[in-house]
Amino acid sequence: MMAVAKGTPKIKLTEVVKRFGDNSVLDGVNLSVEPGESVAIIGGSGTGKSVTLKCILGLLTPDSGSVTVDGEEVVGARSREMSRIRTKFGMLFQGGALFDSMPVWRNVTFGLTQGRMTDAAHMRRVAEENLERVGLSRDILNLRPNELSGGMQKRVALARAIAPRPEIIFFDEPTTGLDPIRADMINDLITSLVEDLGVTALTITHDMVSARKIANRVAMLYNGRIIWHGPRDRLYDSGNPYVDQFVQGRADGPIR
Template sequence: MSAGPKIVLDRVTKRFGERAILNGVDLSIEAGESLAIIGQSGSGKSVTLKCILGLIQPDAGSILVDGESVIGLRGKDQERVRAKFGMLFQGSALFDSLPVWRNVTFGLTQGRSRDTAHMKKVAEENLERVGLDGKILNLRPNELSGGMQKRVALARAIAPRPEIIFFDEPTTGLDPIRADVINDLIVSLVEDLGVTALTITHDMASARKIAHRVAMLYDGRIIWEGPQDRLYDSGNPYVDQFVQGRADGPIR
């Protein structure tokens, strides 16, 4: 593992037609750190994640993971780098046609033949880490509550033991109590597994709880970053307006 930051973005830009989504994003994430990116819908948060994962190629700038450039990687090199990542998708993105155990182990079995009994054991172990038990192994996701689906998706994200986990709006669609349960799980998993975490969220309670540091993306750039306990005392008018949910202010 590199002794430097886990992830570094340097002047990353991305346009779609005439619209500049990312306009020189600079960001550094240390190994073992949990960082949350906040910002308006359409501000480029998801595009940033996709650029890091190599799903979208930026127009300019550099992206390093463990000191290695990930822009333009292909084939086995791309697979090797992507194996470092786990992902909790917005809305969970489970496969309703597959039982829970196959959802949890999907990243481990895709394209490969694996022993069913062993995979069920792996699924059960990861479900236990997120507070679920083996009784749901053979259920379909649509037989579970929204909170349980989110936990199954979290179990899937950690099953390959990634070094980095991306959380895309992890509390979307959950009531405040279930959202706080997911926040607590994320905090404990990041600490227990020693992973680096990057979360994009509109949920300020979630950002304050799960992140060591918060960065705000606005107009294609990171305009503020600081420790989570400064989120409501940032001194930045854009951040203040966003976290307080006010219509009056510099953001239009």
């Protein structure tokens, strides 16, 4: 394990560019996330929020620019290095992305077993502990994901993301598809987990309530660039017309 110099950002994106054909989705993204910080990236649909996360995770390779995690370069990393860097991450996918061929307990412990049938009794106990953390009971251990409600699936996915005790957790639209009460429960859960586990969190969302509740700092992605970032308390007082229009949900303004 590489020693991390003091003051090194947990995640740093420098002039990251990603194109799909002629469409330039990221056009020079710069963002730095400090250890223990919770940052939310806001922006409209199709502005490249998910692409940003996938570039950090090495699921997509940027066309140019640099992505570092604890000072280690992700872009161009060999698959073995990338696999080691990924041990630092947990990810809550927008739709949960639970494996529907497996029961809940195997989903939750997948990051620990990599799909192998190792010590089932112990793994069931680990799954139970993590489910308890997200407010779910052991009754669902043997259920398949399609037997759970949307909110429960999100929680199980959250339990799966935290089970390997990652240093960094990504939340991709954590409240999408949930009613306001369930969305607020997920926001509370994320906030308490981030505090309890002391992790660095990066959330992408277009839910302003969620962004303000989960994050210490908010950044707005527009036209492939971070056009504003600041503390969450400044979100409705940013002085940036694009941010103002977005957070107020107005149709008229500079964003077309």
